[in-house]
Amino acid sequence: MASTFTKVFTSKRTVGILSLVGAGSLATGYLMHRQNVSAGSQVRRIYPASAEYPDLRKHNNCMASNLTPAIYAKLCDKTTPNGYTLDQAIQTGVDNPGHPFIKTVGMVAGDEETYEVFADLFNPVIKERHNGYDPMTMTHPTDLDASKIRSGMFDERYVLSSRVRTGRSIRGLSLPPACTRAERREVERVVVDALNGLQGELKGRYYSLVQMTEQEQQQLIDDHFLFDKPVSPLLTCAGMARDWPDGRGIWHNDQKTFLIWINEEDHSRVISMEKGGNMKRVFERFCKGLKEVERLITEKGWEFMWNERLGYVLTCPSNLGTGLRAGVHVKLPRLSKDPRFPKILENLRLQKRGTGGVDTAAVGGTFDISNLDRLGKSEVELVQTVIDGVNYLVDCEKKLERGQDIRIPSPISQFK
Amino acid sequence: MDRSCQKRFCKGTKGLITFDNDAGISRPSTLILEKIPGQNQVKNATMTKNKHNDYKLQFTTDEEFPDLTVHNNHMSKAITREIYDKLRSKSTPSGFTLDDCIQTGVDNPGHPFIMTVGCIAGDEESYDVFKDLFDPIISDRHGGYKPTDKHKTDLNFENLKGGDDLDPNYVLSSRVRTGRSIKGFTLPPHNSRGERRAIEKLSIEALNSLDGEFKGKYYPLKDMSDKEQEQLIADHFLFDKPVSPLLLAAGMARDWPDARGIWHNDGKTFLVWVNEEDHLRVISMQKGGNMKEVFRRFCVGLQRIEEIFKKHNHGFMWNEHIGYVLTCPSNLGTGLRGGVHVKLPKLSTHAKFEEILTRLRLQKRGTGGVDTASVGGIFDISNADRLGSSEVYQVQLVVDGVKLMVEMEKKLEKGGTIDDMIPAQK
Numbered sequence: 001m002a003s004t005f006t007k008v009f010t011s012k013r014t015v016g017i018l019s020l021v022g023a024g025s026l027a028t029g030y031l032m033h034r035q036n037v038s039a040g041s042q043v044r045r046i047y048p049a050s051a052e053y054p055d056l057r058k059h060n061n062c063m064a065s066n067l068t069p070a071i072y073a074k075l076c077d078k079t080t081p082n083g084y085t086l087d088q089a090i091q092t093g094v095d096n097p098g099h100p101f102i103k104t105v106g107m108v109a110g111d112e113e114t115y116e117v118f119a120d121l122f123n124p125v126i127k128e129r130h131n132g133y134d135p136m137t138m139t140h141p142t143d144l145d146a147s148k149i150r151s152g153m154f155d156e157r158y159v160l161s162s163r164v165r166t167g168r169s170i171r172g173l174s175l176p177p178a179c180t181r182a183e184r185r186e187v188e189r190v191v192v193d194a195l196n197g198l199q200g201e202l203k204g205r206y207y208s209l210v211q212m213t214e215q216e217q218q219q220l221i222d223d224h225f226l227f228d229k230p231v232s233p234l235l236t237c238a239g240m241a242r243d244w245p246d247g248r249g250i251w252h253n254d255q256k257t258f259l260i261w262i263n264e265e266d267h268s269r270v271i272s273m274e275k276g277g278n279m280k281r282v283f284e285r286f287c288k289g290l291k292e293v294e295r296l297i298t299e300k301g302w303e304f305m306w307n308e309r310l311g312y313v314l315t316c317p318s319n320l321g322t323g324l325r326a327g328v329h330v331k332l333p334r335l336s337k338d339p340r341f342p343k344i345l346e347n348l349r350l351q352k353r354g355t356g357g358v359d360t361a362a363v364g365g366t367f368d369i370s371n372l373d374r375l376g377k378s379e380v381e382l383v384q385t386v387i388d389g390v391n392y393l394v395d396c397e398k399k400l401e402r403g404q405d406i407r408i409p410s411p412i413s414q415f416k
Numbered sequence: 417m418d419r420s421c422q423k424r425f426c427k428g429t430k431g432l433i434t435f436d437n438d439a440g441i442s443r444p445s446t447l448i449l450e451k452i453p454g455q456n457q458v459k460n461a462t463m464t465k466n467k468h469n470d471y472k473l474q475f476t477t478d479e480e481f482p483d484l485t486v487h488n489n490h491m492s493k494a495i496t497r498e499i500y501d502k503l504r505s506k507s508t509p510s511g512f513t514l515d516d517c518i519q520t521g522v523d524n525p526g527h528p529f530i531m532t533v534g535c536i537a538g539d540e541e542s543y544d545v546f547k548d549l550f551d552p553i554i555s556d557r558h559g560g561y562k563p564t565d566k567h568k569t570d571l572n573f574e575n576l577k578g579g580d581d582l583d584p585n586y587v588l589s590s591r592v593r594t595g596r597s598i599k600g601f602t603l604p605p606h607n608s609r610g611e612r613r614a615i616e617k618l619s620i621e622a623l624n625s626l627d628g629e630f631k632g633k634y635y636p637l638k639d640m641s642d643k644e645q646e647q648l649i650a651d652h653f654l655f656d657k658p659v660s661p662l663l664l665a666a667g668m669a670r671d672w673p674d675a676r677g678i679w680h681n682d683g684k685t686f687l688v689w690v691n692e693e694d695h696l697r698v699i700s701m702q703k704g705g706n707m708k709e710v711f712r713r714f715c716v717g718l719q720r721i722e723e724i725f726k727k728h729n730h731g732f733m734w735n736e737h738i739g740y741v742l743t744c745p746s747n748l749g750t751g752l753r754g755g756v757h758v759k760l761p762k763l764s765t766h767a768k769f770e771e772i773l774t775r776l777r778l779q780k781r782g783t784g785g786v787d788t789a790s791v792g793g794i795f796d797i798s799n800a801d802r803l804g805s806s807e808v809y810q811v812q813l814v815v816d817g818v819k820l821m822v823e824m825e826k827k828l829e830k831g832g833t834i835d836d837m838i839p840a841q842k
Binding site for chain 2: 046047048051052053055056079081083084087091094095109178180181182183186201210236241242243244246411
């Protein structure tokens with residue numbers, strides 16, 4: 001049945017021609033299906049920018065640190081082609097002054113163009129969040145060649161499980177904070193269509209949140225796969241829970257080692273995981289799966305949002321670049337009590353979380369250890385960082401067991 | 417890469433559309449719009465004042481229509497694909513759209529105990545532009561109220577009979593509340609920070625000019641001291657950031673606590689909430705059962721406030737069809753909830769309690785307000801109706817009904833029956 005989106009396919013095949021014509025990489029192809037661009041309707045503005053500027057005096061997030069009245073005045077009357085505004089992008093940061101433990105980003109993108117139209121705010125925020133990475137001057141390396149990984153097998157007496165996740169957005173469709181129901185359903189259709197083409201160890205099936213049976217739901221909960229309607233105000237204030245559970249679902253392969261979340265915080269979240277310490281195999285499957293999915297959507301005329309300045313484009317600026325979080329659940333009862341633990345982690349460019357994920361506490365000395373960085377280093381580099389770092393941490397734990405002393409390692413160099 | 421100029425191609429155009437990235441896209445484009453045959457698309461995108469809605473119109477009604485299969489609220493019952501198709505291309509002058517109205521009802525399929533409305537207004541014009549949806553909802557919620565019906569407003573407290581003799585051994589406190597929207601501003605689901613602050617400023621000016629029994633003080637939520645906050649909590653005056661998903665999904669908690677606050681008179685018997693679920697919520701209350709006095713103060717205070725707003729050319733939103741215009745359709749008409757906290761331990765466990773309430777056109781809530789349970793046999797009893805009858809009439813129902821129920825309670829205490837006291841349906 002012909003939908004609005006079938007018209008998109010014919011236009012997307014001319015993407016190749018356009019890139020020859022020399023359109024900028026960001027513009028190539030992704031606006032092909034914009035049939036109606038409202039001719040000149042301004043954002044509704046009754047009061048001057050100074051009257052609309054948010055009160056950020058008690059705020060502590062990246063948006064609040066970088067949104068000056070001058071930047072606000074410059075950007076507040078602009079919109080992306082789809083009509084997304086600055087006020088919408090920053091609403092989550094206005095509504096959520098700060099997180100007790102971490103400095104949140106405080107803004108989101110409603111579509112790919114958000115990062116361009118509101119670059120005057122996004123660029124300094126990106127720079128602050130990603131250790132000085134400057135989107136105006138630097139380029140981000142993408143590398144999904146898992147064969148480059150060295151010694152990716154951990155000591156399984158300490159490392160209980162290994163996991164790599166990232167996100168992918170479908171170019172041409174708005175992101176979760178702004179997408180319409182039709183767009184969200186189209187994201188679901190496009191991604192599920194591609195996933196159903198996966199073979200071998202990746203072969204699996206899709207569970208739509210709308211049609212899920214109670215039995216399926218219980219199984220997914222037991223497998224720790226089910227994601228629920230967001231409760232974090234950081235997400236709900238950004239509009240990501242609208243129309244729940246319409247267009248949302250979970251796909252996983254038969255072996256339960258490759259899992260995709262559809263239309264949660266991003267169009268898709270891709271997760272490769274397994275019990276034990278074989279991070280190399282986890283990453284191999286991760287890369288293989290991602291490349292396969294990309295091939296399958298490209299066949300149908302779609303592509304992922306990506307550019308060489310920002311890497312993979314996702315909803316939250318904190319996930320730009322690789323969008324990758326590679327981590328393990330590892331037992332570090334002695335090391336975690338050592339006062340040098342935070343510094344060791346910092347120098348290794350790692351972060352700790354509880355075993356429930358972000359915003360949870362550790363249980364029984366078992367921590368979730370993962371990479372801090374996302375942008376400016378490739379996937380291979382980041383996973384290698386985690387492998388080397390976790391090996392170091394396990395080594396420290398063993399030393400402490402034997403009554404030996406440990407050393408704080410020198411800091412790993414930044415991309416600059 | 418040269419980022420100062422990006423070339424974009426749009427299907428259906430005659431050529432390139434260029435814009436200078438420095439200016440974003442605030443410059444009018446030279447794009448010619450094309451209608452795609454066979455689709456339900458808007459013919460003129462500039463008809464709306466909402467650019468995102470313009471963008472959305474490229475998708476068909478079938479593609480955009482919400483999935484309401486598990487829903488049970490007034491909106492989900494009333495909306496059809498025909499109505500959605502007809503209204504989706506429209507917007508109010510301020511840019512509020514149908515999807516904006518219904519989002520809360522899409523996100524909240526139903527309440528376990530009560531039938532929620534499931535849609536809200538973003539401004540005064542919403543009730544007009546989206547009539548085809550609001551009219552059936554209003555009818556369903558307000559006992560068959562027709563689009564041609566007229567609503568009577570009566571804030572003349574002298575028309576209330578009795579109400580000063582409710583037994584204080586049973587009636588612990590009396591309260592009347594309503595809401596008011598200020599003409600010329602959009603409503604809490606839609607208003608910008610600039611508008612909300614202007615509403616606050618105007619409200620403070622109006623309230624600070626009150627004198628006599630109404631003389632009082634404004635406490636902005638934003639910079640409240642701990643001491644003030646504790647006092648307001650102890651007085652049961654402080655309202656908090658909404659947690660109900662019904663309100664959050666409608667966007668009413670945006671920018672909290674910016675431009676929100678509480679005003680009350682020195683006597684702590686007249687209280688105004690600014691910029692919570694409505695522009696203003698006006699509350700008159702006191703301990704004991706003298707509802708007559710509570711209502712008198714309510715009416716006098718409201719009329720004084722209204723005069724001041726009118727002087728600033730910002731009177732209250734009102735029309736003869738739906739009375740006082742408020743954010744939620746359930747509060748149209750009088751927007752009035754007049755009630756008491758009353759001890760009815762025996763009557764509340766009687767088999768006919770619900771029946772009695774229905775016949776008296778009253779509703780019960782717990783003493784924490786809506787969505788709370790009663791404690792120790794003490795109930796919040798208030799009028800069920802809002803639209804189609806006047807303030808005086810609704811408060812009269814409360815006065816007469818509570819008086820009767822207290823008598824029933826006393827009879828049950830003595831071991832008697834109340835079968836002969838059960839009233840006819842009002």
